[in-house]
Amino acid sequence: MRIAVLVKQVPSTDKVKMDEETGTMVRSAMDAELNPLDLYAVEEAVRAKEKTEETEITVISMGPPAAASAIKEAIAMGCDKGVLLSDKVFSGADTWATARTLSSAIEKIGPYDLIFAGERATDGETGQVGPSVAAQLDMPVLTYVSKIREVNGARIVVERAVEGGHEVVEASLPALVSVVKEINEPRIPTLKGKIRAKQTEVPVMTAQDVGLDAAHAGLLGSPTRVVKVFYPSLSRNGTIVDGRDPERAVNALVQFLKDKALV
Amino acid sequence: MEYSKVTPAIVDELKAIFGERNVLTDPEKLEAYASDEAGKQWLHMPEVVVKAENEDQIVQLMKLANREHVPVTPRGAGSGLAGSCVPVYGGIVLSMEKMNRILEIDEVNMVAVCEPGVVTNDLCKAVADKGLFYAGYPMSVEESYIGANVVTNAGGAKVVKYGSTRSHVLGIECISATGEKLVLGGKRRKETSGYSLLQLMVGSEGTLAVVTKVIINLTVPPNMTVDLLVPFANFDDAVKASSNVIRTTKVYPITMEFMDIFSVKTTVEHLKLPAFPAQDQAAAYLLFTLEGKNQDELDELAEKAGTACLDMGALDVFVASTKTESDKLWTVRQQMPSVVLEKFPHMLAGDVVVPRSEVAEFIVKARDIMTKYPDLQLFFFGHIGDGNIHPNILDKESRSNQAWIEYSEKVYGELCMLGAQMGGTVSGEHGIGLGKKHVLSQALGEYPIALMRGIKEVFDPNGILNPGKIFDLK
Numbered sequence: 001m002r003i004a005v006l007v008k009q010v011p012s013t014d015k016v017k018m019d020e021e022t023g024t025m026v027r028s029a030m031d032a033e034l035n036p037l038d039l040y041a042v043e044e045a046v047r048a049k050e051k052t053e054e055t056e057i058t059v060i061s062m063g064p065p066a067a068a069s070a071i072k073e074a075i076a077m078g079c080d081k082g083v084l085l086s087d088k089v090f091s092g093a094d095t096w097a098t099a100r101t102l103s104s105a106i107e108k109i110g111p112y113d114l115i116f117a118g119e120r121a122t123d124g125e126t127g128q129v130g131p132s133v134a135a136q137l138d139m140p141v142l143t144y145v146s147k148i149r150e151v152n153g154a155r156i157v158v159e160r161a162v163e164g165g166h167e168v169v170e171a172s173l174p175a176l177v178s179v180v181k182e183i184n185e186p187r188i189p190t191l192k193g194k195i196r197a198k199q200t201e202v203p204v205m206t207a208q209d210v211g212l213d214a215a216h217a218g219l220l221g222s223p224t225r226v227v228k229v230f231y232p233s234l235s236r237n238g239t240i241v242d243g244r245d246p247e248r249a250v251n252a253l254v255q256f257l258k259d260k261a262l263v
Numbered sequence: 264m265e266y267s268k269v270t271p272a273i274v275d276e277l278k279a280i281f282g283e284r285n286v287l288t289d290p291e292k293l294e295a296y297a298s299d300e301a302g303k304q305w306l307h308m309p310e311v312v313v314k315a316e317n318e319d320q321i322v323q324l325m326k327l328a329n330r331e332h333v334p335v336t337p338r339g340a341g342s343g344l345a346g347s348c349v350p351v352y353g354g355i356v357l358s359m360e361k362m363n364r365i366l367e368i369d370e371v372n373m374v375a376v377c378e379p380g381v382v383t384n385d386l387c388k389a390v391a392d393k394g395l396f397y398a399g400y401p402m403s404v405e406e407s408y409i410g411a412n413v414v415t416n417a418g419g420a421k422v423v424k425y426g427s428t429r430s431h432v433l434g435i436e437c438i439s440a441t442g443e444k445l446v447l448g449g450k451r452r453k454e455t456s457g458y459s460l461l462q463l464m465v466g467s468e469g470t471l472a473v474v475t476k477v478i479i480n481l482t483v484p485p486n487m488t489v490d491l492l493v494p495f496a497n498f499d500d501a502v503k504a505s506s507n508v509i510r511t512t513k514v515y516p517i518t519m520e521f522m523d524i525f526s527v528k529t530t531v532e533h534l535k536l537p538a539f540p541a542q543d544q545a546a547a548y549l550l551f552t553l554e555g556k557n558q559d560e561l562d563e564l565a566e567k568a569g570t571a572c573l574d575m576g577a578l579d580v581f582v583a584s585t586k587t588e589s590d591k592l593w594t595v596r597q598q599m600p601s602v603v604l605e606k607f608p609h610m611l612a613g614d615v616v617v618p619r620s621e622v623a624e625f626i627v628k629a630r631d632i633m634t635k636y637p638d639l640q641l642f643f644f645g646h647i648g649d650g651n652i653h654p655n656i657l658d659k660e661s662r663s664n665q666a667w668i669e670y671s672e673k674v675y676g677e678l679c680m681l682g683a684q685m686g687g688t689v690s691g692e693h694g695i696g697l698g699k700k701h702v703l704s705q706a707l708g709e710y711p712i713a714l715m716r717g718i719k720e721v722f723d724p725n726g727i728l729n730p731g732k733i734f735d736l737k
Binding site: 033076195 | 537538540558569579580582586588591592
């Protein structure tokens with residue numbers, strides 16, 4: 001079986017800082033890591049490999065050259081190899097342009113029986129890239145997958161976390177599966193895995209390599225724009241009920257809840 | 264020691280000093296100030312609790328307490344394990360919870376000036392925002408107060424590299440037991456001016472003076488770190504590896520922790536956490552943090568130390584290089600003390616420290632001693648890198664509280680004497696308080712205790728400040 005995992009490098013969750021004036025994220029190369037939600041996709045792929053003989057996992061990411069370290073993190077966990085899609089013309093891509101770049105690469109280096117993606121990236125928070133890749137590759141997409149029940153050569157059966165319960169869905173392969181946190185507990189890489197990852201070369205594919213022209217990639221190829229990023233304003237004008245006279249305080253609280261139609 | 268009771272007139276006077284809202288007499292509220300993290304085994308109700316907001320109130324309090332001969336027990340967050348903040352003779356508990364301001368982060372002198380009730384983790388975060396680093400890291404970092412870290416000379420996981428709290432204290436302001444203000448040390452970095460009263464205060468467990476302000480040394484943060492979790496199928500292999508890895512590779516860690524499988528499984532199951540790596544094959548783990556200038560250096564150190572562990576019988580080496588991964592490991596280690604204390608009401612939190620070279624032999628001999636007591640279980644987790652391996656003792660039977668205290672203290676005394684004979688001592692970081700008093704005099708002998716008692720008398724002639732701790736007053 002051939003598996004691909006789509007990953008993204010994001011700013012480390014403990015180091016995210018916002019520029020108060022411009023409303024943009026302050027980034028530096030040192031403070032980046034593999035998107036924490038992608039770890040579940042990587043883990044699920046590695047588990048599938050452990051169950052099925054002759055399975056090969058390729059990690060694919062679009063990003064700056066430094067994003068190779070995110071791919072190596074996935075290799076350290078047990079993936080076999082990686083490809084980094086990196087080109088100046090890819091920068092500024094929205095979710096559609098990102099998905100187009102990823103799917104063009106997959107068409108070049110694929111086909112894959114199964115493509116895994118995380119639920120969303122912790123920086124952009126859109127959750128659109130995985131499904132969009134599936135749409136552009138015209139394959140079934142299974143989102144919010146919380147359990148893989150069965151995979152065989154031709155089909156996959158999964159459980160999806162939906163409001164109020166789980167849905168069991170069957171799809172034909174190839175398919176794209178985006179997973180939620182409940183699906184597994186990502187492993188911590190071993191030293192041997194880390195050494196292997198360090199020794200693994202991650203080839204870079206440019207726009208030309210994936211067969212895209214500049215008009216269909218990056219900012220130019222993006223139909224949407226982030227117009228403004230701002231902090232939501234918080235207003236907590238609390239009411240303090242004076243508790244020195246308990247009976248009056250309780251009556252005041254009950255009245256407040258009634259007024260707000262909360263009881 | 265005999266003390267006077269807190270009378271209604273004294274309560275009125277306390278209300279005049281501290282304000283009505285800062286004086287508690289309701290028994291339900293007092294109960295929260297009657298014990299520490301070690302639980303109900305040392306439960307002594309205060310007669311009244313006062314919450315100080317400034318040092319003048321403490322001056323007045325100490326004068327009143329001396330005049331009325333009422334004991335005063337200073338208290339931080341109550342996260343201690345030796346009963347140091349338990350009001351064993353009742354009287355007044357002086358809570359520092361409201362003196363909780365970070366007064367200054369001085370970037371030129373690289374110090375933080377704090378009131379004693381600042382939660383240590385809040386201080387860590389505040390200095391990190393300025394690109395600075397506080398190197399103290401007690402396991403209770405999220406609850407305990409910096410002032411209490413100072414007066415107990417708190418240790419923790421990073422002592423192996425950075426030293427205990429003592430190494431980070433540059434200045435203390437305090438009110439002596441007789442109500443005199445003392446300014447010790449300051450923002451200066453050097454001092455050879457007479458006896459160091461500053462260092463005398465550190466670790467004095469609030470028996471000499473009440474700390475009202477601390478000046479804490481800051482440094483620059485480590486560049487990059489990585490955590491290695493190393494499971495061993497054989498318990499003794501893990502213990503031996505702890506000292507041999509440092510000796511053979513010269514890779515010096517920021518932390519090096521030891522956890523036996525009992526401690527790990529108890530914590531993981533109690534907190535309903537996902538299974539720990541290799542928990543079905545491991546008998547014990549080492550967990551250590553390495554620091555490097557850049558990724559390449561860090562990789563090299565991790566490979567060196569990790570490969571050495573594998574050569575010494577490790578099952579595997581797990582490398583946590585992101586915060587997500589690191590938190591998974593450290594949550595288990597950090598929560599371990601509170602989980603075992605919560606789960607087992609009759610547990611003695613051991614605190615023996617020996618030179619690193621003696622740890623392996625100490626553990627072998629400690630286990631030998633414990634074969635005499637099949638009704639007790641011995642288990643270990645602790646700071647093996649600095650030799651402070653906590654030999655914890657657990658009651659397998661349901662004894663009464665008093666019977667447990669007497670029995671466990673007797674058995675722990677044997678472990679302490681073993682440690683003392685091997686160049687160690689009875690408490691590495693928990694302090695003496697009530698819990699280790701009986702073993703301190705055994706281990707040190709009479710003369711050092713007599714000197715300490717003499718010092719206590721100079722500071723506190725009436726014996727009213729945190730009496731009954733470290734040693735008995737005569």
